Structures are given as C-alpha cells and as structure tokens.
C-alpha cells in the first residue's frame with residue numbers, strides 16, 4: 454500500500470501525534486545514563502518499547518545516533534526495526550539533499566527495503582533545487598514509501614532562505630506547489646509531505662497540497678494546539694504534530710513515557726474535527 458494511504462490509516466487507528474526519538478546528551482544524563490553507546494541504546498530502546506505501540510509515527514533523529522559512529526547507527530537500525538515491529542510507521546529525520554546522483558545513494562540507503570536503515574519515510578532538503586531530490590521521490594514511489602520536504606521550518610533562521618522571492622512567489626511557496634503537483638488526484642492523500650513548523654506563527658503560503666504535513670516544534674519549542682489551528686486552518690486534517698523532548702523528558706519510567714505519549718496524542722486529537 455502507498456505511504457499516504459498507510460499514514461492515513463495509522464492516524465485513524467492510533468492518532469496523529471508523531472513522537473521523536475532524540476537521544477540528547479542532556480536527556481541521557483536526566484535518565485541516569487552515560488553519554489556513550491550503551492546509554493544511547495538503553496535510552497532509545499526504552500523509548501521505543503514505551504512509545505511505538507501507542508502512536509502512528511515514530512521519528513528517530515539520525516544525528517543523535519550518528520554522533521556515536523557505526524555503533525550508534527547500529528542502534529538506529531534497532532530503533533527502526535523495533536518501532537515497525539510494534540506497528541508504528543518510521544519517519545527517519547535525516548534531512549538529506551545533494552546533487553541528483555548522490556541523492557540516489559541516499560534514497561538507496563533510507564528507502565530501499567533491502568537496506569537495514571529502510572524507513573517508511575524520510576525528511577529531505579530541497580535547497581539544492583527541487584529537481585535534485587527527484588531520485589528520492591522516484592525511489593519512494595517505487596517502494597511505497599514517503600518523503601517529507603523542508604518548506605517552512607521551525608527554526609527562526611528558516612525565513613532567510615524559505616521566504617526569499619522567486620519569479621513565481623517564494624522558495625517555500627515553490628516547494629509547496631511542486632508537492633501539490635506530485636500529490637494531485639491521490640486519495641485519501643498523497644505520499645509527498647512538507648515540513649512546516651508549529652512555531653512559524655502564520656503564513657500566507659497555501660498549505661492544502663493534498664499531502665501530509667510534519668509539524669515539528671510542538672511542545673519543547675513552544676508550538677501549541679492553538680498555533681496549529683491558526684497556521685493550518687482548513688488544511689489541519691493532514692497535519693502530524695511532532696514532539697520529541699517534551700515526551701522523552703517523562704522517562705526513564707516506561708509507564709510515565711507511555712502516559713506522556715498518550716497525553717500528547719490526546720492533546721491533538723481534536724485537530725481533524727471541524
């Protein structure tokens with residue numbers, strides 16, 4: 454089944470919160486763990502055991518695993534496998550983007566089921582030009598996976614690039630228009646999403662592009678349910694608010710972590726209603 458259909462089903466069955474697995478050094482410390490590979494493994498697998506059976510989407514942040522080299526990446530492979538075994542979709546946050554031939558290698562690494570890092574979807578950067586990410590889009594399409602393209606990111610520096618004027622509007626607006634073309638006619642929604650931060654305040658860009666929207670910045674970065682309603686308006690039904698630190702701070706107790714994930718899910722449950 455295509456990614457957009459799988460995501461739609463998962464959101465219906467398990468709710469719309471996406472929980473990030475971000476093993477920050479400070480969180481490892483707060484959990485009483487050392488900032489080493491053993492601490493990383495304990496942290497990440499505990500979080501997955503508590504959270505993955507509860508939510509529709511788990512979003513491991515690759516950077517926090519890569520910082521431990523190949524042994525950290527091996528833990529990431531376990532996180533992906535265990536999350537999927539628990540019934541969650543895995544959106545791997547890697548924000549890759551390069552010239553087309555290198556983008557193909559990234560696509561093979563993260564979207565080809567033959568890879569040990571294969572995920573249901575990944576985040577990608579279009580800032581080398583939208584055409585440069587086409588190998589990732591084509592590979593996703595071939596394997597029933599998804600791609601989330603950075604558009605209006607949650608960090609305050611984002612507008613320097615994303616609000617820049619182009620002949621047809623803005624950089625972000627052009628990304629959203631390309632996504633609308635890719636998702637045209639798909640039901641219940643397309644496979645190609647955007648990343649739009651829950652912290653951006655408001656935007657005039659059209660967010661109804663018939664695809665999923667990852668909205669990071671909900672929780673620890675200050676984004677609220679009211680912000681999501683204001684930013685997305687009628688397009689809010691396809692929004693996946695994403696929260697990492699706010700949920701993970703409830704650990705290391707499994708029940709407390711699970712309760713935090715449920716609470717985050719409940720907080721955004723009404724977003725799809727009129």
Ligand SMILES: O=c1ccn([C@@H]2O[C@H](COP(=O)(O)O)[C@@H](O)[C@H]2O)c(=O)[nH]1
Nearest residue numbers: 514606607650669670673674696697698
């Ligand atoms: O615009 C973006 C894109 C990605 N992120 C990532 O999401 C999480 C946010 O973590 P919190 O602890 O909930 O703040 C993190 O992995 C970021 O790299 C983002 O924040 N904004």
